[in-house]
Amino acid sequence: MVRGVVGGGHGANGIVTEVSSPAADSTFRTAVARQLDTFVADQRLLLTDLDPAVGDLVDAAVDFTVGGKLFRPTFCHAGWLLAGGTPADPRIAAAGAAFEWLQGSALAHDDLMDGSDTRRGRPSVHRDFEARHAAAGGFGDAEQYGARVAILLGDLMLAWADEHFRRADPDARTASLWDACKSEVVSGQFLDVLSQTRDTLDVASAMHVIRFKSAKYTIERPLHVGAALAGGDETLLSRLTDVALPLGEAFQLRDDVLGVFGDPADTGKPAGDDLREGKRTVLVARTAQVCGHDRVLSLLGRAEGVDELHDLIESSGALAAVEVDIDRLVTQAEQAIAVLGDEAASLLDPLVDAATRRVR
Amino acid sequence: MVRGVVGGGHGANGIVTEVSSPAADSTFRTAVARQLDTFVADQRLLLTDLDPAVGDLVDAAVDFTVGGKLFRPTFCHAGWLLAGGTPADPRIAAAGAAFEWLQGSALAHDDLMDGSDTRRGRPSVHRDFEARHAAAGGFGDAEQYGARVAILLGDLMLAWADEHFRRADPDARTASLWDACKSEVVSGQFLDVLSQTRDTLDVASAMHVIRFKSAKYTIERPLHVGAALAGGDETLLSRLTDVALPLGEAFQLRDDVLGVFGDPADTGKPAGDDLREGKRTVLVARTAQVCGHDRVLSLLGRAEGVDELHDLIESSGALAAVEVDIDRLVTQAEQAIAVLGDEAASLLDPLVDAATRRVR
Numbered sequence: 001m002v003r004g005v006v007g008g009g010h011g012a013n014g015i016v017t018e019v020s021s022p023a024a025d026s027t028f029r030t031a032v033a034r035q036l037d038t039f040v041a042d043q044r045l046l047l048t049d050l051d052p053a054v055g056d057l058v059d060a061a062v063d064f065t066v067g068g069k070l071f072r073p074t075f076c077h078a079g080w081l082l083a084g085g086t087p088a089d090p091r092i093a094a095a096g097a098a099f100e101w102l103q104g105s106a107l108a109h110d111d112l113m114d115g116s117d118t119r120r121g122r123p124s125v126h127r128d129f130e131a132r133h134a135a136a137g138g139f140g141d142a143e144q145y146g147a148r149v150a151i152l153l154g155d156l157m158l159a160w161a162d163e164h165f166r167r168a169d170p171d172a173r174t175a176s177l178w179d180a181c182k183s184e185v186v187s188g189q190f191l192d193v194l195s196q197t198r199d200t201l202d203v204a205s206a207m208h209v210i211r212f213k214s215a216k217y218t219i220e221r222p223l224h225v226g227a228a229l230a231g232g233d234e235t236l237l238s239r240l241t242d243v244a245l246p247l248g249e250a251f252q253l254r255d256d257v258l259g260v261f262g263d264p265a266d267t268g269k270p271a272g273d274d275l276r277e278g279k280r281t282v283l284v285a286r287t288a289q290v291c292g293h294d295r296v297l298s299l300l301g302r303a304e305g306v307d308e309l310h311d312l313i314e315s316s317g318a319l320a321a322v323e324v325d326i327d328r329l330v331t332q333a334e335q336a337i338a339v340l341g342d343e344a345a346s347l348l349d350p351l352v353d354a355a356t357r358r359v360r
Numbered sequence: 361m362v363r364g365v366v367g368g369g370h371g372a373n374g375i376v377t378e379v380s381s382p383a384a385d386s387t388f389r390t391a392v393a394r395q396l397d398t399f400v401a402d403q404r405l406l407l408t409d410l411d412p413a414v415g416d417l418v419d420a421a422v423d424f425t426v427g428g429k430l431f432r433p434t435f436c437h438a439g440w441l442l443a444g445g446t447p448a449d450p451r452i453a454a455a456g457a458a459f460e461w462l463q464g465s466a467l468a469h470d471d472l473m474d475g476s477d478t479r480r481g482r483p484s485v486h487r488d489f490e491a492r493h494a495a496a497g498g499f500g501d502a503e504q505y506g507a508r509v510a511i512l513l514g515d516l517m518l519a520w521a522d523e524h525f526r527r528a529d530p531d532a533r534t535a536s537l538w539d540a541c542k543s544e545v546v547s548g549q550f551l552d553v554l555s556q557t558r559d560t561l562d563v564a565s566a567m568h569v570i571r572f573k574s575a576k577y578t579i580e581r582p583l584h585v586g587a588a589l590a591g592g593d594e595t596l597l598s599r600l601t602d603v604a605l606p607l608g609e610a611f612q613l614r615d616d617v618l619g620v621f622g623d624p625a626d627t628g629k630p631a632g633d634d635l636r637e638g639k640r641t642v643l644v645a646r647t648a649q650v651c652g653h654d655r656v657l658s659l660l661g662r663a664e665g666v667d668e669l670h671d672l673i674e675s676s677g678a679l680a681a682v683e684v685d686i687d688r689l690v691t692q693a694e695q696a697i698a699v700l701g702d703e704a705a706s707l708l709d710p711l712v713d714a715a716t717r718r719v720r
Contacts, residue, residue: 109511172526191410197500
């Protein structure tokens with residue numbers, strides 16, 4: 001079996017591990033990397049012809065995207081293969097590459113919205129450009145400059161996502177799945193932002209948010225787009241949904257656990273960053289069920305509250321409860337994969353493992 | 361002749377005036393409005409099905425976009441008609457509507473980047489949601505909430521722009537012009553942001569920025585997309601560029617003048633807002649040529665500097681010089697229109713007038 005590498009996606013749980021799924025093989029990964037390279041070369045020509053200074057923006061998009069773990073492209077490829085597509089075909093590689101730009105855009109904007117300082121062990125876009133401004137002794141406010149560039153870079157990568165998706169030559173049905181993915185992820189993020197304006201923490205609402213923000217966006221829609229691009233029928237798409245939603249939820253719960261208890265070498269972020277940034281994860285909502293909303297909210301989003309909250313999550317039994325949730329969701333995903341048959345199992349089981357396993 | 365209404369675009373110079381161009385007639389305007397309505401109805405169904413709360417985001421997109429002056433759609437229609445397209449065809453109405461979402465996205469993000477409080481006489485998106493948060497006594501920081509929603513709403517409208525553009529059923533050539541438009545406008549905005557990190561003001565660099573940020577984005581690419589959608593050849597596109605660049609530059613210079621000297625009832629913004637926000641317009645760069653960079657930069661971007669800077673722009677002769685620039689550019693655009701012939705003149709001359717005329 002060809003072996004490849006897939007992980008939790010850019011800035012997600014940061015797992016990098018060998019995955020023995022044909023969907024993650026090196027031929028496909030190389031095809032996606034080539035797509036990204038060629039696309040960027042075209043954009044660089046177009047945009048530096050306007051002004052060489054725009055090269056900095058192109059470089060930042062590349063630094064932020066190329067060399068990622070290709071999580072969404074891999075699921076897109078899996079959907080394609082399950083619908084009978086030829087492995088690593090240029091069309092599926094183009095669709096996969098489009099998901100990389102979409103994810104780059106989402107992360108540049110997410111990090112700004114969350115005030116995150118780091119991403120994959122490096123400064124986030126807004127902090128990177130803020131530092132460049134300061135180092136160059138730029139006129140005006142360095143932080144505002146960083147924020148502006150992060151907004152623009154996210155916009156550019158979102159525009160690129162659609163432009164690159166066109167290279168997959170999608171029919172109307174495939175394009176409408178892609179379009180739904182983009183609207184859904186923004187809607188999920190809005191629900192997340194909205195939930196943070198409430199003075200309560202709620203497990204059901206946190207689960208609801210991750211369904212749209214993570215499960216549909218990261219797993220279901222990439223599978224759908226890949227399958228539809230290869231002409232997969234509605235029955236296949238519906239069965240892929242049965243796999244994707246529990247798997248995507250388990251993936252996000254694992255990501256949440258790693259965001260608190262993970263090794264920074266794996267997550268690319270300082271330990272406890274999610275708590276410092278005030279993310280309202282299921283993990284935190286479960287802790288509030290036991291320890292009270294007021295106590296958890298008084299610690300969440302404050303650097304000096306991180307250690308106590310970290311301990312509470314464990315001692316309250318919230319961590320153990322979330323591990324039970326993950327196990328239950330993984331079992332549900334595996335049962336749905338079994339319905340799809342042996343080929344699906346060889347493609348998807350290794351991805352389930354990579355997306356949800358404990359690290360260390 | 362059918363009469364319509366066209367203006368300086370959302371939040372641009374705010375001219376609303378009757379324009380006797382067939383490109384701006386009420387049949388086309390109605391067709392675009394219907395496109396926007398139908399599209400929003402589809403999105404509302406999809407997204408409120410995820411969660412009714414997302415309806416607020418859809419409403420905000422509508423409030424921010426529908427009822428606009430359809431500046432870019434009108435140029436898109438003009439290009440289409442010049443290439444022999446049928447008036448107000450659904451395909452050109454869809455392409456026009458796509459430009460409205462693109463512009464809505466750009467403005468939501470621009471206002472946040474510039475810290476603008478108002479847009480078309482109403483609060484900007486980030487201020488609107490900041491106020492809602494405060495009124496509801498929301499948990500957390502109201503300003504951060506407003507900024508987050510503005511980022512997400514801009515992303516949603518950018519995603520919608522592409523989705524709506526698909527409804528125009530573009531061929532590969534037309535799509536590549538649309539794609540170029542999106543990358544160019546972000547690049548122009550980046551050059552603008554970058555120029556603000558320098559401690560000098562430069563007329564040539566300000567003119568360079570408005571070519572990409574305004575002239576190509578607002579006039580050239582809408583004309584190109586419309587013309588290409590109707591099968592117009594490269595000669596036509598190149599002649600449209602000859603019209604569009606001087607016209608777009610004149611349009612932006614007029615917008616800059618109105619940003620300082622315009623009536624708030626026309627501009628939808630308090631007088632002097634551009635100066636308060638520190639915009640580096642050609643008008644301000646010309647003032648610096650006469651009065652010195654240090655003096656102008658010490659006043660620009662500060663509320664207490666607005667009155668003095670306003671007077672300097674006039675007394676230095678910068679205002680008169682920019683009026684000369686506008687006249688020169690308008691003449692150049694009119695000569696390029698004459699090359700295109702009588703039909704072009706009947707379509708475009710009224711638009712030149714609407715985009716660049718003095719108000720009051």
